[in-house]
Amino acid sequence: MNTTERVIREQFPFWRKATAVAAFTDRDSTFVIVGCGTSYHLAQSIAASFNLRGLRAIAVPGGEWSRRRTTYLPDGFKTHVIGLSRSGESTETVQALEVSRTAGYATTAVTCEQGSSITKAADTVIFTATHPDEGIVMTASASLMLLVGLRLAGITVGEPEVAAAQAALETFEALLPAVLDGRSHPVLLGAGALYGIAAEGGIKLQEMSLSHVQSYQPMEYRHGPISLVDDQSFAVLLYSAETFAEEVRISTEVQNKGARVIGLGGPGDAGVEVGGSIEARSLVVLPMLQVLGERAAEMRGLDTSAPRYLKKVVVLDRTPA
Numbered sequence: 001m002n003t004t005e006r007v008i009r010e011q012f013p014f015w016r017k018a019t020a021v022a023a024f025t026d027r028d029s030t031f032v033i034v035g036c037g038t039s040y041h042l043a044q045s046i047a048a049s050f051n052l053r054g055l056r057a058i059a060v061p062g063g064e065w066s067r068r069r070t071t072y073l074p075d076g077f078k079t080h081v082i083g084l085s086r087s088g089e090s091t092e093t094v095q096a097l098e099v100s101r102t103a104g105y106a107t108t109a110v111t112c113e114q115g116s117s118i119t120k121a122a123d124t125v126i127f128t129a130t131h132p133d134e135g136i137v138m139t140a141s142a143s144l145m146l147l148v149g150l151r152l153a154g155i156t157v158g159e160p161e162v163a164a165a166q167a168a169l170e171t172f173e174a175l176l177p178a179v180l181d182g183r184s185h186p187v188l189l190g191a192g193a194l195y196g197i198a199a200e201g202g203i204k205l206q207e208m209s210l211s212h213v214q215s216y217q218p219m220e221y222r223h224g225p226i227s228l229v230d231d232q233s234f235a236v237l238l239y240s241a242e243t244f245a246e247e248v249r250i251s252t253e254v255q256n257k258g259a260r261v262i263g264l265g266g267p268g269d270a271g272v273e274v275g276g277s278i279e280a281r282s283l284v285v286l287p288m289l290q291v292l293g294e295r296a297a298e299m300r301g302l303d304t305s306a307p308r309y310l311k312k313v314v315v316l317d318r319t320p321a
């Protein structure tokens, strides 16, 4: 087992120790949640959870908010910007908090690096300790920042969710070889708060296994992207509670076109029961998608501890051109 996989497996004790934060209650503010790459995908899922809990929120990539924020939200609204960054150093996320502060907005940083640049641009810092051996591919830290984000939304995450994630991971791993079976085209489908997680599963597969991946909301997938499905495809369907029956039909539809389906929280060629609360499902399913990246990389003979063209911290040259 390489270090990437070991960190994925050893993340659960860190969940147990994750920072206890009070939920936001300010219903007058618009929360803008920013991040880059993985951290942006977490922001998408967290923003959805905020909205479900009655807190108005949008997710914006750090590079977009820092450069054209009024394209996403006009000036004049009470705004609170939350930056997610494992390293606290991704240039665009740091810039996003800096421009927010200049605009007079409240700023909060969620990070795994104390004293990092993002913390200097934030009024409030939420630090959560991660696995010390985590490498370039972000796994344990992603789960931990998501966990903190769910708590900020007011969602309880505790031992039932830790146990559920561990149990689901075990089942998933046992079922995976038969479904994967040399297939090279991953499709990740998730609705609502699970869309950001489907996108995060997608980026994991890209970084780790250099696969061309499709990540969509299940209904949206039927409007064009489904054209690519064939007998090389495997779809990971993150079932949601409110549109379950529709998603079962989509599962059958892609199976009929040659894909194998792994259903997380519902049926498929392999179905995995997902325990814990419905509101915390985004977190419970995440380790499975991380392990999926590892297995897909193995299938292609790739070493996930040295992913192509990636660095742990992606920074921009900030000297004026």
Ligand SMILES: O=P(O)(O)OC[C@H]1O[C@](O)(CO)[C@@H](O)[C@@H]1O
Pocket: 036, 037, 038, 039, 084, 085, 086, 087, 088, 089, 090, 093, 136, 137, 138, 310, 311, 312, 313, 314
């Ligand atoms: O959370 P951070 O430290 O800002 O980093 C985000 C980075 O992590 C990655 O997910 C790499 O693992 C990239 O997508 C992105 O550059």
